[in-house]
Amino acid sequence: MTPKKLISTLFLSSTLLTPIAHADIKIGVVSSSTGPIALVGIPQKNTVPLLPTSVGGETITYIPLDDGSDPTATVKAFKKLIDEEKVDAIIGPSGSGNAMGVIQFAAESGTPMLAPVGTAAVVLPMTEQKKWVFKTTQNxxxxxxxxxxxxxxxxxxxxxxxxxxxxxxxxxxxxxxxxxxxxxxxxxxxxxxxxxxxxxxxxxxxxxxxxxxxxxxxxxxxxxxxxxxxxxxxxxxxxxxxxxxxxxxxxxxxxxxxxxxxxxxxSSMLVLDEVPSSDSKEIATKYITDYKALYGETPATFGGNVLDAGLLLENAIPTALKSGKPGSAEFRSALRDALENTKEMPATQGVYNMTPEDHSGFDERGRVLITVKDGKWALVK
Missing domain, CATH: 3.40.50.2300 (Response regulator)
Structure with missing residues (x-):
């Protein structure tokens, strides 16, 4: 074998033996763990360690940032995650007003945004910009x-x-x-x-x-x-x-x-002991158990909104991987499409069925009537 052929053979062998590098899926998380919205943002930030860490053979890396409840800081956090970190999706922010101010950046960059906020205005009425936003609270x-x-x-x-x-x-x-x-x-x-x-x-x-x-x-x-x-x-x-x-x-x-x-x-998270068994109840119960093991207290439903965002992404990522690699525009676009096609997916807040017109996806299974009785939550009967 000539030296040239030997070098070629060795190069080919080393290429075949060297594992193909996989780019981590990068997910940004923006929460208001300080400031006026902290009661909402703290359980959301605390939920990040409980989010799925791998799917479809790919590792998921989360990049959490605190916006201090300040809409201007939310914009800075989104731009950092999109422009510098090149994230594939963003969970957050915590506040409704904060979320309304960053929809354009998610849309312009083609980055799916999973908003754990109250107002339906982030997804309704549906527009070209809002089609990049998915909402993990009931409308x-x-x-x-x-x-x-x-x-x-x-x-x-x-x-x-x-x-x-x-x-x-x-x-x-x-x-x-x-x-x-x-x-x-x-x-x-x-x-x-x-x-x-x-x-x-x-x-x-x-x-x-x-x-x-x-x-x-x-x-x-x-x-x-x-x-x-x-x-x-x-x-x-x-x-x-x-x-x-x-x-x-x-x-x-x-x-x-x-x-x-x-x-x-x-959602029934506040009164799980009083509602019938279901996949959502099982998921919510596990979330509460895991959260209490980490922090010694029960999470607010707002934390469940972030866990649901992670579960939605976990469900959508395998489909998106067929269209592109993490970090690419093709992957982000396919991830958006896969999220929009979520069907009958149970999570802590209910069952998600997304459509092009409805990026919240809840029905009556996502709510119960609750009252305060003797200083505790109780199901209205």
Whole structure:
């Protein structure tokens, strides 16, 4: 064998023996683990170690960043993940307003965004930009429909609204306007406040003057507490409803006796012991067990929204790998398409069925009516 052929043979042999390098799938996670949205963001950040770490023979690497609840910092975090880290998808951010401000960057870069936020405005109405966004919380209309149904069944004829002056509160006001009209319920007051406000006395007094049969507070996280405690301090005795934004244990601790009897609709994670067996219950139970083993406390449902994002990606990645390698535009585009075609996938919050028109994908299996009884969550029966 000539030296030239020998070198060629050795090169070919070494090529065949050397494993082909695989690029890790890189997923960015932006949460608000500090700042005003921290009650939402902390369980989301804490859930990152529980996300799937491999699928389809590929390793998944997560890059977590804290935006401090600041929309400007959210933009910086997204740009860093997209431009510098070249991530294949982003989970986050925690806040509705923060999420609305970064949709364009996800769309322009062709990076799937899985938003664990409350407002349906991140996916509705569907647009060319929003087709890159998938939402891992129940849409407002699904939750609102359950609340309005309860109002109608219990004889409520008039309601007052108190909501945050941001996409979360604004979309709730819009949804409630349509649903209450159809149910024959009149909205007699509609007040707004900023999440960082230290008082809502003026807004609650206006609601009291309208004398509604019930009040709905549309605010996420800790901001859901102050309107209710203020109304109670001022002597309001009617029914108080909350959205799924209040579905966290600190709501009980911060509100104390003032939140007793509250009615809200949310995923069954808060009352797993009271709901029938299902794949979703099994997944949620395991998540809670694993979270408690790491942190010594029960996670808020907001953490489950991030776990569901990881499960959605785990389900979609094998299909996307057929179209491109991680780190490529082809892979990201195929990942978006695979997410949009998710069918009957159970997770902590319910069962996901995505379509081009619906990037949340929940049905009635993603909600139950819950009340506060003796300082604890209980299923409305």
């Amino acid at each position: 407002d209309d699904l939750i609102a429909d359950a609340l309005v149904g309860h109002m109608k069944a219990t004889g409520v004829k008039t309601i007052g609204l108190i909501g945050t002056a941001d996409p979360y509160g604004e979309n709730w006001a819009k949804v409630m306007k349509d649903l209450t009209k159809n149910a024959g319920i009149e909205i007699v007051a509609n007040e707004k406040f900023q999440r960082q406000d230290t008082s809502v006395t003026g807004q609650s007094l206006k609601v009291l003057l309208a004398n509604p049969d019930a009040v709905l507070i549309a605010a996420p996280g800790s901001s859901s507490v102050m309107p209710q405690t203020t109304l109670k301090d001022q002597g309001y005795g009617g029914e108080i409803y909350q959205t799924h934004g209040a579905a966290l244990d600190p709501f009980l601790r911060l509100g104390g006796k003032a939140v007793e009897g509250t009615i809200l609709a949310a």
